[in-house]
Amino acid sequence: MLYMNKNIALQDLGFKDYKETWDYQEALFKAIVDTKVKNRRENANLQTQNHFLFVEHPHVYTLGKSGDLSNLLLNETQLKEKGATFYKINRGGDITYHGPGQIVGYPILDLENFFTDIHKYLRFLEEIIILTLSEYGLKAERSPGETGVWLGVDTPFARKICAMGVRASRWVTMHGFALNVNADLGYFDNIIPCGIKGKAVTSLNVELEVEKVNEADVKEKLLKHFSNLFDAHFSI
Template identity: 40%
Template sequence: MTAERAIEWIDLGHMHYDEALERQLARSRALLAEQDNQQTIYMVEHPPTITIGRNGTTDNIVASEAFLEENGFTVRHVDRGGDVTYHGPGQLVVYPVLHLAPWNNDVKAYVRNLEESVIRSLATVNIHATRHADYPGVWVGDAKICAVGARVQKRPSGEFVTYHGIALNLNTNLDHFSTIVPCGIRDKEVTSVAKELGEAVDFSDWQTRVKAAFIEVFNEQGLYQNERKV
């Protein structure tokens, strides 16, 4: 084991989208400048937030500005791939800020591994989740349970650095998705762990489940991890 492969898992608790994004950007800038090789994964829960990716458009926000303002929604254009998505209470958001050298610098494999981590975590409670042939993310039947989106940049050495990540619906208020056309897909639904199980679930328990699946999928079972609450 080398220090550059150690992952620091940081629980940000409930944090505004802008602050969590700045944490990611600061860490990714350090990696891109090759100031260090520290691998970091943030876990966080956001207040109601609509983000528009580089391939997105405000046309896919169907709620009025007045409604969004009255209900405390934030709207942000962001530099990840994809279209429009929603973050909010009861949704587990995971932001890996990693350089991909330990994983063969393979971006496509990295995204597949993110999806696989969620699929395996859901399997622990007998939710059968899969990839969709036409769309990214993780699906239960024709309903999306987890969005996946990443921003990838290259270091001078040629190694890729990634940030943004996954958003898994746990106890999420699914009515909030009616404010948008999720990911620009008009003929699909969204779901949550709570909906699939028929009862609310424990947020911290799911942090543990997703983390364990991530470590397993990325083949880092023996990796030193330093965890702290911020």
């Protein structure tokens, strides 16, 4: 029996095109799946790897595999005018926006190195965000039946601060979370975020009433809570 590899290779890709990043995720994902298939077929006893990518994307809208295209409120011409792109992709969830000022995290993990429970995995991702935001004095919460992290859930001013959508196959994950830190919230006006009508979207800088939050500090906190919850360690 292989030992559980709790090491996660960390990469910060900086500002990178969505499609390029998606292709890179797919390559990392495939390498892990291929290793697992080889182990099963050939009793190869090879260790699977884990990865975590930080990235910031140019303006882009992505629609999950079960999403409704009508939740995108722009046509092709309007997308170009906004300097945005659109992709239908292979994660769960509906439509979301990525752009400058948003911290996107893509864990590409072999969950058999940690635990085999997708529900628990999603709750852990939410908990990482909740614990990080609590360090800024914000009470972030889950909204029943809606994956992601919210503020003011039980008030008339419920607002989403972090969207999530994942894909998993053979217990290997990809895609992940998008935390609004210094995001231009105007871009969310062009969609029905996550297909949920009547609820607003917010960003950490708006909640803290500051012009700009230090994103490096936010990433440090996210990694600390990720490491603690998953009992993992990061290597560069």
